[in-house]
Amino acid sequence: MPAKTLRRALKLVQESRADPLEILATTANVIQHAQFVTLDLRRIRTVARVLSLRPVPVPGWNFEYHFCDGTARTVMYVFLLDALNFSFWGDPKWCVQYVRSDLDGYWALAAALKRAAERDASFLDAENLAALAPETLARVLRGNVEIPLFVERWRNVQELGRVLRDHFGGSAARLVEQANGDAAQLARLVAQNVSSFNDTTLYKGRAVNFFKRAQILAGDLYGSFGGEKWGAFHNLQDLTAFADYKLPQILRAWGILNYAPELARRVDRKIPLAKDSPHEIEIRAAMVWAVELLRHALAQHDRVLNSVQMDWFLWQSSQATIKGMKPYHRVRTIYY
Known part of the structure; x- marks a missing residue:
């Protein structure tokens, strides 16, 4: 693709929307200098045309596996959930038995924390999280194998508890209220105060922002409260897609993302990539922009969705088996 065509496409999107977290601006620099990942603008237009001819369902909040009592405890639950929402892959996969179901990945985490919150009224208290023993967290997250990055998760739990206790009166709801209904401001506040949410990196000496879990926190609050109370945000559309490992997989299957041969070989053989490597950063940046460009192309067909x-x-689509779906890239990191 000619560099001029790509620059024009990126500029068109940037001029059409706000970018308060500077995610689009910083990842655009990555896209324009990428060596290992490319975007196929023609495929984006084709996929947008196909999607415009069928329903594009936006999943509602799942109340079966998420804790939700409509109070400030739910805010604490969502904060804890997203403090631990990363790196579920492994062989075998970490699984949890919940009621009569075997769950893995994100749903296993959501259900395990829900069970703990329902069994112990003090579990979600900031003071409790700040002093939580590793053995207690291990019992909460018990499954067929130990969850990946267990020690890092335990540290995240304690850090979250300490920050909320020491700076926000032990209340996650108070932190949310300081954002005044601004989803991007909430993401920034969380990233500034809780280091495990500060998802930024350097690419060729320049800063790149992703803020995956800080952004998804705002989205999850919106979902859990139905856009009301602590989920009432006036600018959810200012967030970007959440740069993870599942979305690049489906975007690659659709032909929107293309990997250079050596990178494709590593991903397809499930060889882990180095954290903060050019490979990883380019995949994440390309994913963010693929979603933006796809969203923009869909709008040309009168199908308006935010990122x-x-x-x-x-x-949700990536959870299904899709013909031609290759493995997702693997990076051991606390950010996704």
């Missing part, structure tokens, strides 16, 4: 809704739709 969060597109992310939810694509993530």
Whole structure:
């Protein structure tokens, strides 16, 4: 693709929407200098045309596996959930038995934390999280194998508890209220105060912002409260897609993302990529922009979705078996 054509496409999107977290601006620099990942603008237009001819369902909030009592405890639950929402892949996969179901990945985490919150009224208290023993967390997350990055998760739990206790009166709801209904401001506040949410990196010496879990926190609050109370945000559309490992997989299957031969070989053989490597950063940046460009192309067909809704739709779609679906890239990281 000619560099001029790509620059024009990126500029068109940037001029059409706000970018308060500077995710689009910083990832656009990655896209324009990428060596290992490319975007296929023609495929984006084709996929948008196909999607415009069928329903694009945006999944609603799942109340079966998420804790939700409509109070500030639910805010604490969502904060804890997203403090631990990363790196579920492994062989075998970490699984949890919940009621009569065997769950893995994100749903296993959501259900395990829900069970703990329902069994112990003090579990979600900031003071409890700040002092949580590793053995207690291990019992909460018990499954067929130990969850990946267990020690890092335990540290995240304690950090979250300490920050909320020491700076927000032990209340996650108070932190949310300081954002005044601004989803991007909430993401920034969380990333500034809780280091495990500060998902930024450097690419060829320049800063790149992703803020995956800080952004998804705002989206999850919106979902859990139905856009009301602590989920009432006036600018959810200012967030971008959440740069993870499942969306690049489906975007690659659709021909929107293309990997250079050596990168494709590593991904397809399930060889882990180095954290903060050019390979990883280019995949994540390309994913963010693929969703933006796809969303923009869909709007040309009068199908208007914001990036969060597109992310939810694509993530749900990625859970199904799709013909030609190759493995997702693997990176051991606390950020996704």
